[in-house]
Amino acid sequence: MKILVADKISAKGVAYLREQPGFEVVEAYGSSPEQVLELVKDVHAIAVRSETKVTREVLEAAPELKVVGRAGVGVDNVDVEAATERGVVVMNTPSGNTIATAELTFAHILSGARPVPQAAASMKAGRWDRKVFAGVELFRKTLGIIGMGRIGGEVAKRAQAFGMQVVAYDPYLAPSRAKAMQVEAVTLDELLEKSDFITVHMPLTDDTKYMIDEAALAKCKSGVRLYNCARGGIIKESALIEALKSGQVAGAGLDVFEEEPLANDSELRSLSNVNLTPHLGASTVEAQAAVGVEIAEQISDVLSKGIIRNAVNMPSIDSAAIKVLGPYLDLGSKLGTLVQQISPNQISSLRITYWGKIIDLDANAVTRSIQRGYLRRISGDEVNEVNAPYLLKRLGVEVEVTKSNSDVDYTELISVAAIDGEGKSHSVLGTLIGKAQQPRIVGINGREVEVAAEGKLLVLENLDQPGMVGEVGTLLGRTGVNIADMSLSRLVQGETAYMVVRVDSEPGDEARTELKAHPKIKLAKFVQL
Numbered sequence: 001m002k003i004l005v006a007d008k009i010s011a012k013g014v015a016y017l018r019e020q021p022g023f024e025v026v027e028a029y030g031s032s033p034e035q036v037l038e039l040v041k042d043v044h045a046i047a048v049r050s051e052t053k054v055t056r057e058v059l060e061a062a063p064e065l066k067v068v069g070r071a072g073v074g075v076d077n078v079d080v081e082a083a084t085e086r087g088v089v090v091m092n093t094p095s096g097n098t099i100a101t102a103e104l105t106f107a108h109i110l111s112g113a114r115p116v117p118q119a120a121a122s123m124k125a126g127r128w129d130r131k132v133f134a135g136v137e138l139f140r141k142t143l144g145i146i147g148m149g150r151i152g153g154e155v156a157k158r159a160q161a162f163g164m165q166v167v168a169y170d171p172y173l174a175p176s177r178a179k180a181m182q183v184e185a186v187t188l189d190e191l192l193e194k195s196d197f198i199t200v201h202m203p204l205t206d207d208t209k210y211m212i213d214e215a216a217l218a219k220c221k222s223g224v225r226l227y228n229c230a231r232g233g234i235i236k237e238s239a240l241i242e243a244l245k246s247g248q249v250a251g252a253g254l255d256v257f258e259e260e261p262l263a264n265d266s267e268l269r270s271l272s273n274v275n276l277t278p279h280l281g282a283s284t285v286e287a288q289a290a291v292g293v294e295i296a297e298q299i300s301d302v303l304s305k306g307i308i309r310n311a312v313n314m315p316s317i318d319s320a321a322i323k324v325l326g327p328y329l330d331l332g333s334k335l336g337t338l339v340q341q342i343s344p345n346q347i348s349s350l351r352i353t354y355w356g357k358i359i360d361l362d363a364n365a366v367t368r369s370i371q372r373g374y375l376r377r378i379s380g381d382e383v384n385e386v387n388a389p390y391l392l393k394r395l396g397v398e399v400e401v402t403k404s405n406s407d408v409d410y411t412e413l414i415s416v417a418a419i420d421g422e423g424k425s426h427s428v429l430g431t432l433i434g435k436a437q438q439p440r441i442v443g444i445n446g447r448e449v450e451v452a453a454e455g456k457l458l459v460l461e462n463l464d465q466p467g468m469v470g471e472v473g474t475l476l477g478r479t480g481v482n483i484a485d486m487s488l489s490r491l492v493q494g495e496t497a498y499m500v501v502r503v504d505s506e507p508g509d510e511a512r513t514e515l516k517a518h519p520k521i522k523l524a525k526f527v528q529l
Ligand SMILES: NC(=O)C1=CN([C@@H]2O[C@H](COP(=O)(O)OP(=O)(O)OC[C@H]3O[C@@H](n4cnc5c(N)ncnc54)[C@H](O)[C@@H]3O)[C@@H](O)[C@H]2O)C=CC1
Pocket: 072, 073, 074, 075, 094, 097, 098, 101, 146, 147, 148, 149, 150, 151, 152, 169, 170, 171, 172, 173, 201, 202, 203, 204, 207, 208, 229, 230, 231, 255, 256, 279, 280, 281, 282, 283
């Protein structure tokens, strides 16, 4: 397995990757986009920070790629949509640099209140300017935090230690968390009107882009101080520059920019009331050691064990969960494959129902397995749990999931029904049997059957008449196909019955043609699980 470390991650992280048996590690920092295209052509994993851009083009140039690991939080340098389409897991290390970024934010807040960088520069220049560099106190001032996630929360604690009043705007903030953090949850407008200092801590999205623009700045107190250690573009730079010049904003501290690296001639560089750092939030020894090792372990787990943690494009399953879910994932994948083979090529939806123990587990992962199983014969190797939902959506197939607590005859039961264009349902039912949790098919199209969900199956719907089992047995025997197991079922005597025959080898053309042409057999499908 080849891993490209495209941005500088900690030496410990790289060493961890090198120690893994069968791993080849290539370190290539500061490569041009053209060089990246060349470097990725045979890699299975790419480790990045925020510098290397993993674009759609890069993903297309990497046919072997399984995982992109971001040693840090923001994945804005990765085309997550394109990765998802291609079944590439994108993962980050969400908490390793929280404290580092909260502390840098505080360094900026303090440097905005007390002009330490400017005073220090003046001292270095040989001056003693005591009057020029007076500041303001944080004590009893109001800090507005926009985005109360991991970093916002740590900034709040530090602000409280300084005796600041904290107000927060975060549309997804649970009232209980606001209460626990002793912050006042307010609307964005209230925050803008009340705050002496404002800091932003959320990702750059369509909703957050230019959240602080001319109109928002006009709502702020005159002399407000603003900080952005999250993502460039949350505060509109052109509006901020004007407000810094007019004095509406007394000072600003920026670690991130609309374009990085910041242009040499950016006006921000020449304003005396703004402090700039070159995207240093996560740049502490501790944070880099943490995220470097974390991403190395996560990449290794995906490649060697199939364990996915902190994925941003699929639900994560850790090793403990995999132990419990493993048999369900296997059953789900088989039910998906089976239902696809007994239904028409074009369906409009997949209806999945869970009963029993499974409803208390993370059924999301099982749903993805069913989707992957359904697509196995349609999309081949291209499909996995990451892109299965996307690929089904692209085919126009809706997926409906129901968890039912009604009584059933099994400890757990999964039903997968493919609904065709005419609304007709083609369904399979499966369960896990015994201590070994063996997957079993216990129903097909509303008929009870009982057959191990493995190997080669012949699914037959025949007229319920004497001698059918014998006829099928003779036909298969004559064409050299041995029967391993068989299950019979019917709804009403005299109507059609279902026969599920587990066979040791695939019936040849002769047997298939005969079965299909048989006047008493309405459906004959050979299914490989
Ligand atoms: N400067 C640097 O080097 C670093 C920057 N970051 C950036 O800091 C940001 C925050 O990171 P974390 O706290 O770890 O993320 P997080 O996911 O823990 O928190 C983000 C918060 O933003 C909130 N949010 C989302 N949309 C919002 C909206 N429209 N308005 C207000 N709040 C909204 C979410 O509810 C969440 O609570 C990310 O953009 C991350 O990339 C993170 C680490 C280092």
